[in-house]
Amino acid sequence: MLSGGPESALVPDAPDLDPAMLASGIPVFGICYGMQLLARHLGGELVKLERAEYGPAVLQVAARESPLFAGVPATSRVWMSHGDSVARLPAGFATLASTERCAVASMGDTVRRIYGVQFHPEVAHTEHGRAVLANFLSGIAEVPADWAMESFVDESIAGIRSTLGSARAICALSGGVDSAVAATLVARAVGEQLTCVFVDHGLLRAGEAEQVVATFRDVLHLDVRVVDARARFMQALRGVEDPERKRIAIGHAFIGVFEEAARAIPGVRFLVQGTLYPDVIESKTPMSKAGHKIKSHHNVGGLPERMSLELVEPLRSLFKDEVRALGRVLGLPEPIVNRQPFPGPGLAVRIIGDVTQERLRIVREADAIVREEIDAAPLDPHPWQYFAVLTPVRSVGVMGDGRTYANLVAVRAITSEDGMTADWARLPPELLERISTRIVNEVRGVNRVAYDITSKPPATVEWE
């Protein structure tokens, strides 16, 4: 399978395909840029589109009998992201599908078993993408479906051992599933050569910091150094209201704290990161190059260069659901494996405006109620992510005999595949009622609750 690569196969330095591979009779499948490379190398012609095609499109399958489209309806939704297009097919190829703006959305040479698709079958927005991939793998290439996560574990462990040798590595644990799985895998490979650092920035949800440390120390027996940096982060956040400045302040504080902790561990050469495949491809899409920065995501980017550490990224080829499956194979407890996505800057971006201890208490208590109630509800589908946001709004209320003038908490619950797009969850009114009543009764300082009914886009998942 050929996919990814530079933006344009028209550019002179586009990599060459191995002619021996193309002549060998091995089935070949080119995805997006991979299809363009195939077309170019097999004698077809490419053109640069006047306007790149990015986003959803309707695929019309012209060759319903093609094994590549077995079981795929005549029309379906696909995701496009390309600046070049195939203008003339190589000899022996036929057009298998098209979209309104892309005449050759799929091409194939049945005899040589060489196929290509211009759309992205691997993303959730492509309705029958998995079927197309499965059709190529089992129907055309006749690859037996015998891959198991256990073999991934064995191969990764061997690879990590040979990369690290006897060198030491460090890993920043965030409490999230990615860093947890990456650290566990590396620890399986090199044991005590790995030290984990957990920076307690004081912005996690109720009970989380304790849970992370207990799990990694007592259940997984990892070497975890806990740095209590709560005061430092509160100091860094003092008076910061602007969302972007907040994220940057937290990012800087994190790097400072982590660097200090890492320097205290002698002889470290490697930094373990839980980079996933979507992070790898996202940083290469035309959108990410040209797109506006919407939010500065907080991670340890930039650290490896500053500290001259080499990166170990054992999850680079996996999607999130595969990371969860890997976590289960490695014996990670369910609360970690199933943890909802949580922003690196934590509750700070769920407190609109100034972050203070008192406002942290309010959002933490309200969030615990939201999670408790939704976790216990038999919902289908279960929302993908849900939390409370403390707004800067205060409003008048009446409690008992008295007037109140207190905070407004917003509840957000979304359905999503990957957080890139999202819809607000249609929670039952009785559940919303319970959440609202409990928050107002149990969280001191809150007298009103609102439910966020905005999708992404146009809103984002987090409020800041």
Ligand code: XMP
């Ligand atoms: P947005 O708010 O950008 O969020 O629509 C999309 C998904 O990403 C999560 N998120 C983050 N994750 N670091 C992370 O690792 C961050 O700084 C960050 N900010 C948002 C968010 O919770 C949602 O699932």
